[in-house]
Amino acid sequence: MPGRVSIFVTCIVDQVFPRVGLAMAEVLERIGYTIDFREQQTCCGQPAFNSGYRAEAAQVAEHFIRTFRDADFVVVPSGSCASMIGHHYFDVFPPESAMHEEAQYLGPRVWELSRFLTEVAKVEDVGAKFEQTVTYHDSCHALRELHIKEAPRRLLRKVRGLTLKEMSVAEECCGFGGTFSIKFPEVSGGMARTKIDSIHGTGASTVVSIDSSCLMQLQGALSRAGSKVRTMHLAEVLASREPQS
Amino acid sequence: MMMTRERLVQIQNAVADTKLQNAVYSATARLKEKRQEVVEELPEYQELRTHAAALKKHALENLDHYLEQFEANVIAHGGKVVWARDGDEAAGFILDIARQRGVKMVVKSKSMVTEEIHLNQRLEEHGIEAVETDLGEYIQQLAKEPPFHIIAPACHKTRQDIAEIFRKGLNTECGDEPEQQAGLARRVLREKFLEAGIGISGANFLVADSGALLIVENEGNARLCTTAPKIHIAVTGIEKIIPRAQDLAVFLKLLARSATGQLLTVYTSLLGGPRRPGDVDGPEEFYVVLMDNGRSRLLADKEKRESLNCIRCGACLNACPVYRKIGGHNYPWTYSGPIGAIITPQYKGVLQDPWLPFASSLCGACAEVCPVKIDIPKILLDLRRDVVAERTQASSNRLEKWAFQGYSWLMRHPRLYALAGRLGAIGAKLPFATRIGPAAKWGQVREVPMPASESFRAQWRKRKAAK
Ligand code: SF4
Numbered sequence: 001m002p003g004r005v006s007i008f009v010t011c012i013v014d015q016v017f018p019r020v021g022l023a024m025a026e027v028l029e030r031i032g033y034t035i036d037f038r039e040q041q042t043c044c045g046q047p048a049f050n051s052g053y054r055a056e057a058a059q060v061a062e063h064f065i066r067t068f069r070d071a072d073f074v075v076v077p078s079g080s081c082a083s084m085i086g087h088h089y090f091d092v093f094p095p096e097s098a099m100h101e102e103a104q105y106l107g108p109r110v111w112e113l114s115r116f117l118t119e120v121a122k123v124e125d126v127g128a129k130f131e132q133t134v135t136y137h138d139s140c141h142a143l144r145e146l147h148i149k150e151a152p153r154r155l156l157r158k159v160r161g162l163t164l165k166e167m168s169v170a171e172e173c174c175g176f177g178g179t180f181s182i183k184f185p186e187v188s189g190g191m192a193r194t195k196i197d198s199i200h201g202t203g204a205s206t207v208v209s210i211d212s213s214c215l216m217q218l219q220g221a222l223s224r225a226g227s228k229v230r231t232m233h234l235a236e237v238l239a240s241r242e243p244q245s
Numbered sequence: 246m247m248m249t250r251e252r253l254v255q256i257q258n259a260v261a262d263t264k265l266q267n268a269v270y271s272a273t274a275r276l277k278e279k280r281q282e283v284v285e286e287l288p289e290y291q292e293l294r295t296h297a298a299a300l301k302k303h304a305l306e307n308l309d310h311y312l313e314q315f316e317a318n319v320i321a322h323g324g325k326v327v328w329a330r331d332g333d334e335a336a337g338f339i340l341d342i343a344r345q346r347g348v349k350m351v352v353k354s355k356s357m358v359t360e361e362i363h364l365n366q367r368l369e370e371h372g373i374e375a376v377e378t379d380l381g382e383y384i385q386q387l388a389k390e391p392p393f394h395i396i397a398p399a400c401h402k403t404r405q406d407i408a409e410i411f412r413k414g415l416n417t418e419c420g421d422e423p424e425q426q427a428g429l430a431r432r433v434l435r436e437k438f439l440e441a442g443i444g445i446s447g448a449n450f451l452v453a454d455s456g457a458l459l460i461v462e463n464e465g466n467a468r469l470c471t472t473a474p475k476i477h478i479a480v481t482g483i484e485k486i487i488p489r490a491q492d493l494a495v496f497l498k499l500l501a502r503s504a505t506g507q508l509l510t511v512y513t514s515l516l517g518g519p520r521r522p523g524d525v526d527g528p529e530e531f532y533v534v535l536m537d538n539g540r541s542r543l544l545a546d547k548e549k550r551e552s553l554n555c556i557r558c559g560a561c562l563n564a565c566p567v568y569r570k571i572g573g574h575n576y577p578w579t580y581s582g583p584i585g586a587i588i589t590p591q592y593k594g595v596l597q598d599p600w601l602p603f604a605s606s607l608c609g610a611c612a613e614v615c616p617v618k619i620d621i622p623k624i625l626l627d628l629r630r631d632v633v634a635e636r637t638q639a640s641s642n643r644l645e646k647w648a649f650q651g652y653s654w655l656m657r658h659p660r661l662y663a664l665a666g667r668l669g670a671i672g673a674k675l676p677f678a679t680r681i682g683p684a685a686k687w688g689q690v691r692e693v694p695m696p697a698s699e700s701f702r703a704q705w706r707k708r709k710a711a712k
Contacts, residue, residue: 009701011656015666016694018701022708037705042656048649050607052629056653063657091626144609173566177606182686184604189690190260190570191606194270220691 002032002121006071008064008110010081010212011043017212023239024077024113027126031117040067046084049092050178058092058099065089065102073120074110077235078211079142082112087145112142114151114210114234124158130240131161134232135204137195137218138171139211152210152234159237167198176217192221199229210234248600252575259572265401269393269572272400273563279506280560280614287502296495298618301554304453304486305544311453311486312535318456322518324531331538332362335480338534339364339445342476343373348442352434352474354460354467355379356447357395357557358536359480361579364445375445376437378466380430387414393573395580396504396559401572434466444470444528448481449556450496451533454489457517458533461500461510468512477516477528483535484544484553490515496556499616503558539592549624552588554617561611561621567604577601583611587624595632596639602628663702670696 005028009021025035045060064085068074076082089103117123136156142148156164175181175191182188195218199207207222207229209215215231222229259265284290304311316326329335343351351368353359353375365375365386377386381398385391388410392398399407404421411419411429419429446467448458458479460467471477487496501507520527543553562568562582573581577598578589586601595602602625611621636642655662672678679685679693687693 011662014701015669015696018697018699018704021701022704025705037702039702040659042659042662045656048652050626050629051603051645051649052626052631052633053646053649053653054630054633056649059653060656088626091623140606140608140610144613171610173606173608173610175566175606177608180603180606182683183600184256184567185686185689186257186260187567187570187604188606190266191566192691194566216694217691220687220694223692224690 002034003072004034004036005073005075005116006036006038006068008041008044008068008074008076008081009037010076010078012212012216013077016216017233020077020212020233020235023233023235024075026239027117027128027235028075031121031123031126033121036071038067038071044081044084045092046081046088047178049084049088054092061085061089061092061103062099065099065106068106068110069102071106071109073116074106075113075116076110077113077233078213079112079139079146079148080211080213082110083141083145085110112146112148112210114155115146115148117238118151118154124154126155126158126238128158128162128238128240129160129242130237132206133163133165133202133204134206134208134237135165135167135199135202136170137167137174137199137207137209137214139209139214140173142210143171148210152208155234155238156208159240162237165202165204167202167204169195169198172198174214174217176213178213181217188217189221192217193225196221196225196227196229200227205229206237207231208234208237247603248598252577256571256575259575260570264403265572266570268401268403270569272394272397273569276397276505276559277563280503280563281506283502283506283508287498293495293499294616294618297499297556297616298551298554300487300492300495301617302551304488305484305550305553307488308483308486308544311488312483314453315451315456315486318454319518319531319533320456322456322531323521324456324518324533327532327534329534329536329538331536332364332367335362335534335536335538336364336367338532339368339443339478339480340371340373342478342530342532343368343371343443346442346476348373348476350374350376350437350441351443351445352376352378352437352441352470353382354444354446354462354470355382355398356445356480357392357579358447358482359445360391362480362536362538364480376434376441378434378437378464378470379462380427380464380466383430383434384410387411391574391579393581394559394562395557395582395584438469438473441474443476443478444472444474446471446477446479448479448485448533449500450493451481451486451535452490452493452515453486455515455517457490457515459493460514460516461497461512462514463505463507463511465512468514471514471516472526472528475528476530476532477519478532478534479516480534480536483537483540484555500556500558503560503614503616543588543591546591548627549587549591551617551619552584552591552624554619555584555588556617557584558616560614560616564610564614566606566608566610571604583621584619587619587621587628590628590632595628596635599632599636602632663700666696666700670698670700
């Protein structure tokens with residue numbers, strides 16, 4: 001039975017892709033949830049953690065835990081951030097540390113959006129309509145750390161007018177990888193090109209994912225290549241109701 | 246960026262080299278797809294991985310016991326175990342034997358451990374010719390290049406490249422057909438097998454309870470290397486030990502499948518010592534050189550010890566999008582790809598090539614295919630932490646450290662974070678904004694995203710007020 005859910009929109013959505021956060025809120029409200037947005041929220045700490053700065057990551061993680069410690073559900077429009085909280089907080093807070101138990105308590109309450117919809121809310125049809133051919137990019141942490149493969153596809157298949165066409169290398173990394181993308185731009189860009197070749201091979205107009213960071217990488221590479229294909233977060237597709245121009 | 250200019254240029258060149266990219270991408274794709282097919286047909290695949298990882302863990306935790314057992318069994322069969330602390334000691338032993346027996350030529354079957362200690366070079370410095378007999382290794386030797394890939398040393402070469410290498414290296418005509426090329430190599434190498442006084446091999450597994458070593462291969466050259474010459478010397482790392490012969494059932498099911506997508510390799514040889522009276526073939530002398538060369542240091546680090554689980558199948562290379570872009574020659578040491586990225590810093594010290602653990606998007610494709618379940622992304626993250634710790638101690642990362650301290654502080658002060666975000670959004674509109682700092686790096690290969698003119702939190706507040 002729907003109730004109240006907290007949302008953690010992630011720092012990148014807050015600052016760069018607010019429309020994704022709004023779309024997520026809209027979808028959740030549409031199926032009956034009340035949204036709790038805590039203004040204390042900022043980042044999960046992943047940038048520092050992935051860069052080897054554990055102490056700094058721990059401080060930010062602690063802030064995250066304090067912000068959401070009494071929430072029953074925290075829904076996140078990102079597999080990567082959800083995995084940081086659910087898995088890597090234990091690397092940040094090893095068993096002997098003070099925050100370990102808190103991390104253990106909060107971890108299972110944090111849900112990536114597509115998982116939350118299909119497993120907690122138990123809906124696949126959220127009443128969306130999107131008349132386009134789309135292809136789905138499996139983001140790495142969602143796929144390999146959270147084992148999210150089918151949930152977003154099940155949701156997409158229920159969208160009216162939408163055709164899902166799989167690309168040949170859906171599971172290959174887009175090349176983002178956080179600071180990797182600016183530490184090794186040539187390699188990161190090369191990985192994106194492999195991916196967009198595969199996207200183009202499907203003839204889809206839109207590439208969908210559940211992580212805005214991957215989409216930022218892919219959109220940047222698509223635009224640089226002069227491609228007409230655009231990127232959309234799953235939440236945006238699920239929020240759509242009108243035929244797209 | 247902690248990386249030499251030279252290395253950076255090499256990486257840029259590799260990424261821009263379409264021919265190389267195509268060769269590597271298709272060779273690794275083939276191996277990757279074949280592996281995928283055969284593991285999907287093996288219902289117990291995941292259990293086998295778990296079992297293999299547990300066996301490796303047990304063997305490494307009791308390494309001294311199993312190594313002693315292995316040695317005792319080798320001696321009982323009439324062979325000899327030689328303990329080598331490093332490449333000097335291993336090469337020293339081989340040179341002594343060669344000198345005593347008057348050997349001028351050795352044949353070698355594929356061995357990454359001998360690459361690790363530059364054995365060929367050391368032998369040649371002492372006037373001993375070392376001939377690689379694995380086709381891929383032979384091509385690389387003629388091309389004067391180290392192996393490009395753990396199991397497919399010349400996978401970056403097209404058949405036209407190979408024809409050219411044979412023409413130059415052997416001073417003879419050679420066409421573009423792989424069969425023809427293999428035939429030519431076989432003819433040349435046959436002479437070498439007959440002439441060589443010593444055969445040097447590696448080992449895939451050392452079986453403690455039977456004092457035998459196991460070698461898998463597809464060309465039959467390892468079989469010849471280990472039986473035709475009068476002396477066989479296997480050079481291998483101490484971590485290759487497994488407790489019992491019956492454990493091979495687990496590892497052999499995983500190794501060929503992970504490496505080449507075969508159910509089993511064409512040849513699987515279990516070698517247990519010198520020729521005994523009545524044997525039809527086999528060497529007169531049999532030595533196993535057990536190398537440490539830094540392995541005991543890895544063993545001491547419980548957190549990353551599982552790095553020694555590796556059975557060198559190469560599956561992680563084929564799965565790795567970074568390896569597939571930069572190729573096998575842009576890793577600082579003998580071992581390339583994800584496994585190279587985690588063991589090189591452990592063998593050489595993290596500050597030697599501090600960029601290496603960062604050259605990954607942490608996609609996890611490596612760990613997904615590793616037959617012995619090495620958690621490569623986790624080890625990369627731990628190594629990043631170690632790099633930062635050592636650089637902080639040496640005060641060589643002040644700016645970066647400040648940046649992350651600043652980040653952490655800002656993220657704990659939501660109002661200031663929001664304000665900084667808005668200032669950033671205004672700053673991003675400045676004409677030069679995309680030409681400096683990280684935005685410029687990003688913009689080298691992609692269009693730079695613009696921060697939204699209104700953040701989520703600002704829009705949310707308005708939305709709530711309107712309701
Ligand atoms: S790390 Fe794993 S996948 Fe990579 S070569 Fe070693 S055993 Fe194979």
